[in-house]
Amino acid sequence: MSKAIISVRLLVNMLSQLKYMFIVILTRLGLSKPQEEDFYSGELNNTTTATTTANNNNYVLMLDWSSLVPVPVPVPLVTAFIKKQIPVIQFGNFLERRREDGEDEDVEKEVSCAVCWDCIKRRHEMRDLCNCSHVFHRDCLDRWVDEGRVTCPLCRSMLLPPNTNPWMVLRHAPHLSQQDQIPPIT
Numbered sequence: 001m002s003k004a005i006i007s008v009r010l011l012v013n014m015l016s017q018l019k020y021m022f023i024v025i026l027t028r029l030g031l032s033k034p035q036e037e038d039f040y041s042g043e044l045n046n047t048t049t050a051t052t053t054a055n056n057n058n059y060v061l062m063l064d065w066s067s068l069v070p071v072p073v074p075v076p077l078v079t080a081f082i083k084k085q086i087p088v089i090q091f092g093n094f095l096e097r098r099r100e101d102g103e104d105e106d107v108e109k110e111v112s113c114a115v116c117w118d119c120i121k122r123r124h125e126m127r128d129l130c131n132c133s134h135v136f137h138r139d140c141l142d143r144w145v146d147e148g149r150v151t152c153p154l155c156r157s158m159l160l161p162p163n164t165n166p167w168m169v170l171r172h173a174p175h176l177s178q179q180d181q182i183p184p185i186t
Contacts, residue, residue, distance in 0.1 A: 027061055051082035058148050062164075069146050075148045082145050082159045086129065088138055092122030098133075130159040 059072035111120045112134045120126065125138040134154045150159055
């Protein structure tokens with residue numbers, strides 16, 4: 001009897017996992033929108049993301065790997081979090097670090113910002129991206145993020161640091177600076 005119960009539980013668990021994976025695939029393809037009752041259903045660990053639109057509001061879907069349920073997080077919260085978490089450094093300091101790490105022999109070559117196509121000088125500020133090594137002017141990347149884009153303009157890797165817990169951002173939303181205030185979602 002206990003083997004039958006374990007087998008049934010295993011089968012139900014596998015079917016629910018397949019269901020959630022199917023929902024994630026449909027959502028990422030833009031063929032399905034998340035249900036509102038799933039919003040803010042719990043805390044996330046180990047997340048991946050996709051961008052979608054639900055009820056005319058932009059959300060980033062963050063997948064909780066423990067339950068494989070996509071949970072939408074408002075884009076303004078994610079963009080404010082990105083701007084608070086990605087450090088700002090001078091391009092010259094970035095080049096020095098790359099040279100010290102031996103990552104790039106051609107660190108002195110001219111680099112262009114892929115957003116504005118202008119040259120990036122050593123004194124210019126940039127954001128030190130954690131998931132890729134592309135460089136952009138700070139203002140260019142900030143404008144990119146302000147438009148609700150949460151990926152690198154070149155390689156499309158997430159600008160969010162790995163293992164980001166967006167619920168921490170929700171809890172700290174009232175503490176955002178005046179320029180990063182999140183408009184209420186209607």
